[in-house]
Amino acid sequence: MTNPRQIEDRSRRHRDHGGGIDHAISVYGGSRADWLDLSTGINPHPYPLPILETLDWTALPDRAAFSRLCNAARDFWNVPDEAAILPAPGASALIARLPALYPADRVEITPPTYNEHAAAFRAHGWDVVEDGPATARVLVHPNNPDGRVWTAADATARLTIIDESFCDVLPERSLVNLAAGEGTIVLKSFGKFWGLAGLRLGFAIAQPEIIDRLADLTGPWAVSGPALRVGTLALQDAEWADRTRAHLEAEAQKLDQLMIKRGAQLLGGTSLFRLYDVDDAQASHDRLARKHILTRVFPYSRRMLRLGLPPSGAWDRLEDAL
Structure with missing residues (x-):
């Protein structure tokens, strides 16, 4: 018989990802408040949270709220009429089921x-x-970690999954129009661009038959009441999105200048994360971690170091640490 503690231990094991401040604390010390997490590609300037109603927390989400979110998503991403939309508790929940x-x-x-x-x-x-x-092909567009962008000509498989989790910084490059075609599924993440990863909200966009089958796998009430309300308001706020894109682009250039000045070479990325070539990525990671700044290294590369954008008040701290 499996020990429940063994199940809990397995549930704590994570594949290689950004984040993981708790593990960094166990290795390098400090408290969560001490750390600057630059290991993810999450916008450090999140969408301002609205005041939530009590029913957002206490009532099961209703179909009207679900429909409002889908309509806001359709308008924001210019989803073709032939495609359907499925909100879910994060893009990762959809990736696991596809x-x-x-x-x-x-x-x-x-x-x-x-x-x-x-x-x-x-x-x-x-x-x-x-x-x-x-039979199937996955295109992460733009790609994580190098920012590579794909085109419609790359959607060659009978089943093509286009992961646009970071594409909200490049809306003009979106391939969402392909979701009207047979066998193409476009994924959208809410947590990255809007900076609200803890809300757990993502979307699948595809032909209705595919979305119906995927909805059967996610089950009812897959999206929380707070996520429905916040997601709807944010997707309707085009002005915030436009300002944010310009702000992120300026800060990405600022980060490039900071890193290149210290000998790094830009390999790519998006305006939410930047990928650099450095002499020894693990050594750079360790040096910054000892100052409680978490960056991202990769098990398949000795030289690749990825940094997200720091929040507004942390630029001097990053520059001093570098």
């Missing part, structure tokens, strides 16, 4: 990229390959 929609076969995932896609497909019995031919 491989179950089709019989296991071969999926093409070009590295380096976000590792949850390959993990999800392997968990459902798929063979993950770097080059085709394959």
Whole structure:
């Protein structure tokens, strides 16, 4: 019989990701308040939270609130009329379920990229390959960690998943129009651009038949009442989105200047995260971590170091640490 504590221990194991301040504290000390987390690509200037109503917390979410969120998402992302939208508790919850929609076969995932896609497909019995031919293909657009962008010509597989978790900083490059076609699923993340990762909200956009099957896997009331309200208001606030894109772009350039001045070479990224080539990524990571600044290194590269943007009051601290 499996020990419940063993189950809890397994649940704490995470694949290679940004974040993990609790682990950093166990290695380098300090308290959570001491740390500056630059290991993620989350906007450090989050959307201002509205005042929530009591019913947002106490009542089961109703269909009207669900529909308002879907309508706001359709307008914000210019979703084609032929496509349907499914909100979910984060894009990662959708990534974990998507491989179950089709019989296991071969999926093409070009590295380096976000590792949850390959993990999800392997968990459902798929063979993950770097080059085709394959029944399915995953395009992270723009790619994490190098910012590579894809085009409609790259959507070659019978099942194509286009992960646009970071595409809200490049809305003109979105491939959401492809969601009207057969076998194409576009994913959107709310937590990255709006800086509210803890809200846990993401979207799948595809033909209605695909969305219906995916909805069966996510179950009823997949999105919380607070997420429905906040997500709807934020997606309706186009002015905030425009200002934020300009602000993030300026800060990304500022971070580049800071890093290049100290010998790093820009490899790519988006205006939410930047990827640099440094002599020894782990040594740079350790030096900053000893000053309670968390960056991102990758198990497949000795030289790649990724940094997110610091909040407004932390630029001097980062410059001093560098």
